[in-house]
Amino acid sequence: MFTGIVEELGEITGVEPQGDSVELAVRGPLVTQDAVHGASIAVNGVCLTVVDVKGEVFTADVIKETLGKSSLGALEPGSKVNLERPLRLSDRLGGHLVQGHVDGVGTIISREPGERWDVVTVSLPHDLARYIVDKGSITVDGISLTVVEAGADRFSVALIPTTLALTTLGHKTPGDPVNLEVDVVAKYVERMLGDRS
Template sequence: MFTGIVEETGMILGIKSGAHSAQMKIRGSKVLEGTKIGDSIAVNGVCLTVTALNGSTFIVDVMAETYRRSNLEELKVNNKVNLERAMAADGRFGGHIVSGHIDGTGTITHKEREENAVWITVKAAPKIMRCIVEKGSVAIDGVSLTAADLQEDVFRVSIIPHTGSETTLLERAIGEKVNLENDIIGKYVERFLNLNADSHKNDAEKKLTAEFLRSHGF
């Protein structure tokens, strides 16, 4: 489990690509303190297992399912990535519950500065948008953020100077893909509500709707 509080940015030093998978060599420093082979490190929000360690570098394997769900396939040598070790049991919980299991990708459509912060607008698929609520949490490339504004197919987050300097978010250009992970609590709520819908209804009728919520006392 992770918190979405990025510990440092690392750099991709090497990529051995298969047809739909890869092995990546990444440089880091802080995330390697106390790290052992078999430990988990979130790379741009994707939970990956450390398979080898050598000084200031570590190696991870990226399987085909991870490639399909994330933007890791687009990474190149010398690209910077957000890094976070799995949360320690005695650590501070400064972000929100982040599993490192990406729900899909979104696309940056707009960036706008407002005084000391930068607004980033992200367009995402309906399956991701329906689990985002205004002022709720969402992880973008592994960074725990608040969805401050929500529309039908886009949401906006505001990046403060500290987050901008400690992560890769402000380096992302319009049109680039970012990894998205919905708040796991919201995903469970949606799943449970849909399972409680009439089992005889067709799939379209079993979706979470305003009418369904009203009929169940919400």
């Protein structure tokens, strides 16, 4: 379980094809400090299992399913990625409950620069729209964000200077893909209430 509070901006140092999967090598000086084989680290919002750690670089296997349902397949050496270690039970929950299980991929539609922040609009797969509400939570590339406006096929978020400076969203442009994870609480509520149509 994660919070969507990115700990550091890491960098892909290697992408090694392994048949129908890839091995990613990721540089992250902070997240590797206590990383061990079998630990979890969220990479752009995708929970990956650490295979090996050498200095500031960890490796993780990414299977075909994950490559097909996230934007990780588009990464290449030099790509910047958002990194977060899992939440400890004693930690503050600064963002919201994030599982690291991507629900879909959106595309940045537009950026509107403000005086100190940007408003970014992201396309939304149709089947996820029911989980997004104004002022609700969404995870974009592993970043816990508050929805400014929810629509049938898009939503907008406002990015504060810290988010712009310390995450991949400060560098993404219209047309770039982003991983989306909706608030898990909304999915549980839907399941408990069942189909009421």
